[in-house]
Amino acid sequence: MIKKRDIILALGLILLGIVCYGVIRLGQKKGSQVIIYEDQKEIGRYDLNTDTTKEIQTAKGINILEIKNGMAYVTEADCPDQVCIRMGKISKTGENIVCLPHKLVIQVEGDDGQKSEYDNR
Ligand SMILES: [Zn+2]
Structure with missing residues (x-):
């Protein structure tokens, strides 16, 4: 049985992943x-x-x-x-x-x- 808390936890992890990905992308500097x-x-x-x-x-x-x-x-x-x-x-x-x-x-x-x-x- 899936608990509501598990869903929130899963969504939180997905969100964290998206944020991390965004930070990595922004952290990429233009090369020279x-x-x-x-x-x-x-x-x-x-x-x-x-x-x-x-x-x-x-x-x-x-x-x-x-x-x-x-x-x-x-x-x-x-x-x-x-x-x-x-x-x-x-x-x-x-x-x-x-x-x-x-x-x-x-x-x-x-x-x-x-x-x-x-x-x-
Ligand atoms: Zn080639």
Whole structure:
């Protein structure tokens, strides 16, 4: 038998989850740099606020990275799944685009001293 108290508790937990999610989303800062990793090694770093188009040559293929209006996205790639193109635009700290076939990660980072796990190597 479901008690009224249980329902209130469940609703409270759901509400708490929504609030936490909102806080996390708001906590995401607009990034300032786009860092390119191939096979977990940094191969490039670009300013997110400077519009540019970069051809990223990996061991497995090519990705075309476009940086425009503070957003980074892949416009072209010769990987078989094209998932990296479908991932769309990223602009906030911690957001990333992954191209699994090319072992490529494109990650947005801020300049507030926050370091990624890769920086510690
Ligand atoms: Zn891809």
